[in-house]
Amino acid sequence: MSELESAVLVLGGTEAAIYAYGLVAARVPSGSQRSSALSAMAWHRTQRDALRARITALGSTPPAAAAAYAPPFPVTDAASARRLATLVEDRLAGQWAGLAAASTAAARTRDALTAQTCATRVVTWSGAAPVWNGAL
Amino acid sequence: MPTDLSRRDVLRLGLVVTAGAGLAACTTASTSGTPTQTDPGGPEDPDRALRAEVAADEARLSALYAAATKVLPGVSATTVSSVGQRHADYRAAVQPATASTSPVGASGSTPASTLPAVSAGTALKVLVAAETAAAAARATQSARATDAELARVIVLAGTGAAAAAAALSAGRAR
Known part of the structure; x- marks a missing residue:
């Protein structure tokens, strides 16, 4: 998959995520979870704008x-x-x-770090909590 | 937020991590559409040194987890061990069996096989620090990959490291 194709794919996923976070924010309790949802939505909007510019730059x-x-x-x-x-x-x-893999070296590290941010949110939203807290 | 983290939860979190590795292990084709012309990890592979470097880093992390689980109690050891299991998967994905297994990582050190006698809390902190460092390292290492599929695997290894650091940190915070 080319960088352009990957960028379009990520853009679609990002648009869906922005929409999804609207639903999430409406359902999670007010406070830190709602704040997290709105913060994530804003972050994805920033990524969306960058992706749109990138796709344009790719012709x-x-x-x-x-x-x-x-x-x-x-x-x-x-x-x-x-x-x-x-x-x-x-x-x-x-x-x-996938986009990182298709990107030039210069963009790859940035895309990789963006993937890491998403992966970290998976932990946050899935409610990962310890079973080893007693050890501390 | 829910407060129970079962082994299933941990493994589910690892989907970000392991799906890519499993796929990567099944293919040698570049995602750019250009088949890899050389044996991955072989003498002609331009990514040979990078593969060895990442594999050694992953081996060192596996060894660190193995050491940490020895000082963690029961279910904690099982859970942490499952978090660390993916490092073996990524090592296998980036460095096929035919490649060099020289255990020299990015830092030039050999894989750790022991962890000094420490408390369980310290062991977890060591793991968090190691995963955080691994996440940063994989992001930069991925940029050096010539083969796009290798780059993708290294990026996924980084996402897994970041997720593991977050999960382990959550444990430390409670």
Whole structure:
């Protein structure tokens, strides 16, 4: 897959993530989780804008976002909202890794670090908590 | 946030990590569409040194996890061990069996096989630091890869390291 094709793929995933975080923010409790959702949404918007510029620089026209995205399962409460956030970040981590692989060396490190940010959010939203806290 | 982290949870988190490695282990074709003309890790492979470097780093991390689990109690050791298992997968993915196994990593050191007698908390902190350093290293190492598929695997190794550092840090924070 070329850098352009990968960038378009990531852009689609990013647009979906922005939409998804709107759903997530509406379902998670106010406070730190909602703040995290809105912060993530803003971060993905920044990535979206950069991706659109990148696609343009690669000689193509960025595709427009869909008006709406259908979540793969009903988002009816905080738990399903967190599951959705986990899913979109997990997918995006892989997509950014694919873009990194297709990128030039100069862009690759930056794309790799972006993938890492998504992967870290997978941990956050999946509710990873310790079973080894008693050891500390 | 939920507060239970089962081994299944940890393995699920590892999807970011292991899916790429598994796929990578099954192919030698570049994602740019240009088949790799040389044996990965072989004498003609331009990425030979990089493969050896990353493999040695992953081996060192595996050894560190093995040492850490010895000082962690029961279920904690099992969980942490499952987090660290992927390092063996990535080592295998970046350096096929035919390649050199010279155990020299990015820092020039050999893989650690022991961890000094430390507390469980210190062991976890050591793992967090090691995973954090590995995440940064993989991001820069990926830029040196000639083969796009190798680059993707190294990037995924970095995402896994970042996720592991976050998960282990969450454990430390409680």
